[in-house]
Structures are given as C-alpha cells and as structure tokens.
Amino acid sequence: MRILLAMGTRPEIIKLGSVYAALQATRAETEVFWSGQHVELAEGLMELFDISVAHQAVGVAQEPGLAGKFALISRQIEDLLRRKTYDWVVVQGDTTTAAAAATAAFMNRVPVAHVEAGLRTGSIDSPWPEEFNRRVIALAASLHFPPTERARQNLLREGISDDRIAMVGNTVVDALLHVRDRNIEGYVPRNPEIAGLPSDKKLVLATLHRRENVGDPLRNIVSALRELGRDGDKLIVLPVHFNPAVRTQVMSMLGGEPNLRLLGPLQYADFVHLLSRAWTVVTDSGGVQEEAPTFGLPILIARESTERPEVVEAGFGSLVGSDERAIIEGVRRLTDGENPRRVPGVNPFGDGQASRRIAESLADETTRRSETPSAAA
Numbered sequence: 001m002r003i004l005l006a007m008g009t010r011p012e013i014i015k016l017g018s019v020y021a022a023l024q025a026t027r028a029e030t031e032v033f034w035s036g037q038h039v040e041l042a043e044g045l046m047e048l049f050d051i052s053v054a055h056q057a058v059g060v061a062q063e064p065g066l067a068g069k070f071a072l073i074s075r076q077i078e079d080l081l082r083r084k085t086y087d088w089v090v091v092q093g094d095t096t097t098a099a100a101a102a103t104a105a106f107m108n109r110v111p112v113a114h115v116e117a118g119l120r121t122g123s124i125d126s127p128w129p130e131e132f133n134r135r136v137i138a139l140a141a142s143l144h145f146p147p148t149e150r151a152r153q154n155l156l157r158e159g160i161s162d163d164r165i166a167m168v169g170n171t172v173v174d175a176l177l178h179v180r181d182r183n184i185e186g187y188v189p190r191n192p193e194i195a196g197l198p199s200d201k202k203l204v205l206a207t208l209h210r211r212e213n214v215g216d217p218l219r220n221i222v223s224a225l226r227e228l229g230r231d232g233d234k235l236i237v238l239p240v241h242f243n244p245a246v247r248t249q250v251m252s253m254l255g256g257e258p259n260l261r262l263l264g265p266l267q268y269a270d271f272v273h274l275l276s277r278a279w280t281v282v283t284d285s286g287g288v289q290e291e292a293p294t295f296g297l298p299i300l301i302a303r304e305s306t307e308r309p310e311v312v313e314a315g316f317g318s319l320v321g322s323d324e325r326a327i328i329e330g331v332r333r334l335t336d337g338e339n340p341r342r343v344p345g346v347n348p349f350g351d352g353q354a355s356r357r358i359a360e361s362l363a364d365e366t367t368r369r370s371e372t373p374s375a376a377a
Helices: 010-025 066-083 096-107 130-140 149-157 171-183 216-229 244-254 268-277 286-295 324-334 354-371
Strands: 002-007 029-034 088-092 112-115 143-145 202-207 234-239 260-263 280-283 299-301 317-319
Touching: 002 010, 002 066, 002 096, 010 029, 010 088, 010 112, 010 171, 010 286, 010 354, 029 066, 066 096, 088 096, 088 354, 096 112, 096 130, 112 130, 112 354, 143 354, 171 268, 171 286, 171 354, 202 216, 202 268, 216 234, 216 244, 216 260, 216 280, 216 324, 244 260, 268 286, 280 286, 280 324, 286 299, 299 324
Parallel strands: 002 029, 002 088, 088 112, 112 143, 202 234, 202 280, 234 260, 280 299, 299 317
Antiparallel strands: none
16 A cells, blocks of 8 residues: 655644554555645654655745645645555645645545545635635545544535545544653653743643734734733743734734743644643634643634534533633633633543554555455545
C-alpha cells in the first residue's frame, strides 16, 4: 500500500502525525507532501511526531492569495501523481492544502481519504473558507473518516453511501494523549516565558486567529480579555497568531496590560502544558474545542457558530461569539472559587484510537480494491 499524506498547517501535522505513525506500523509506504502554509507555526512538530517529509512544496508560503495557494498546491500534487502511483491521497480537515490536494487527486483518478470528514455549520461563509473547503473535499473523497456520529449523519444526508464512511473518532485526541503522557514526568516548558508564569493566579488561555473575527469582533473579544486581566486574580495567556491583521489588533490593545502575557506561537508540548494548567479557555479555534475536553476544561467559543456542536452538547463549550459582556461574565463565573471547575464526562471526540482505525480501514479497502479491480475510484 502506497500512500501520500498531504499537509501544510500546524493542525494538520498534529492531527495526521498519529495517522502517519499508524500507517508506518502497518508497513505501508507512506510519503508526506508538505505545502508549507504554516512555517513558523509548525516549528518542532515534525520532530515531535517523527514525521519525515518526502516532498516539499515551492512558493506556497510566499503566495498571498488563497486561490493562488490552491493553484500552486494542486499543480505540485498533480506533478507528483503523474510521476508515481499511489493507492491513496490522505487529507485532513478543511485547509487550502487539503482541498487542493483532494481536488488534484480526484482529477488524476487517485482515491482520496478524508480524515475529520463531515463537519458542517450549514453556512458556506462560516467559518470562511473552511466550510467551502470541507464540502469540496467531500465531493472528491472515496473514503470518509468522520470523528462523531453527528458528522457521519451529515455525510449520509449529503448522499454519501454508508459503505464509504467509517466513524473513527478524532485523531487530535490521539495526538493529545501522546503528548500529555510525555509531559507527565516533570515537564519543563521549552518557552521560558511559560516556565516563568506565576502560579498564584488563575490561568485563562486564549487563542484567536479566525479571519471572520478580524475587525470589530476581534476588538470586542480583546477588550474583554483586557478587562479580565485587570481583575487581578487572573492571568490571561494569549499566543498571538502570525496573521498580521490579528497580530496588529491584539498588540495595539493588549501590549503592556497587567496580568496579560502575549506569547509567540507555541511548541505543541508547551500548549498541552498550558491546557493542563488552565481554568478555562477563550477560543475561536476548532482544534482547541476538541482538545480541551480531555482535561475537563470548560470552553468559551468566540464564534457565532461551531461545526463541532458535540462540545456544547457534552457540556464543555458555550458559544459566546464576540459578545464582550458574555465573555467577561463567562470567564468570571468559571474562575470563581478556589479550585478550577472541571466538566465531568469523557471527550466526545474520541478515545485515542482513531489513527489505528484509519490505518486498518485504508488497508482493508486497498485489499478490497485489489481483489475487485473494477471497483469505482
């Protein structure tokens, strides 16, 4: 079995790292195409998950436009597929890299497997352009790996045959458990600013990067964090995204504020360490909604909608959008008292075995195809 894994962002490395390891364990010939959408954000992750990059894209990071990135990635994937035969192109989630790779594979009659399939908000503009990307990938994919039953039902409603769907859980849980277990014994953060954080304040972790929040919504969210920092009993920790529009707004409003720590993007092990210490999280990230429940963390979701409603239904998350008062009141409620409040229950996104299930499913489907050569791609 020969597989091409396409990735280009920090979340893709995290969510495909354990898939890469599981495929290696099956002795599948597994190659990685790295588009380089995120360069600084990906630092240290390839080493953390022991990933070897076979194919490095050219020019993607320097291309400013999403359509331009899409074109560069799809063309370079196509060049690979014309030079070498692959049984599968595996993509994850809803990035430009995933959509471009899936499109190139489909156009070249190479089967596509979609990890984290079936997430939907119902609005093509929210989140943008991720909702568009995931629908495009669904059209191209031959095998769909939804993380939850709700995601599976979304795919069935769109007319995808049940025999092309395998519900496996979310691979981010696999990655998180792997790193958490590594961190247990006396972990010392690589970032000295994290190692030096005071322990006498209630840590509130914030992550903000969504394009649709730039402008007034982000201004409201950051204003809420500023007021919370002035409470005195809380420490707001915000790794600032490299997106210039996000970075400019955050730095102009929060620079020099008391009880606020503005950090650069973090090594994943350091981020997991912060999750283990936090009282609550304010985030517009999809991945953090999946990660925080492993620690029982309550989450305030700074978005108007989520394609991960399971986090709300399981009692871990609350949608607050960019409502400044809702964020302030929510954080104060969750940090009231002497001990962090932990949400009872298990992570609705998986048990840490998703990657093994994906590798087994790909192997089974490859065997089936070899036995029935006329099977549709």
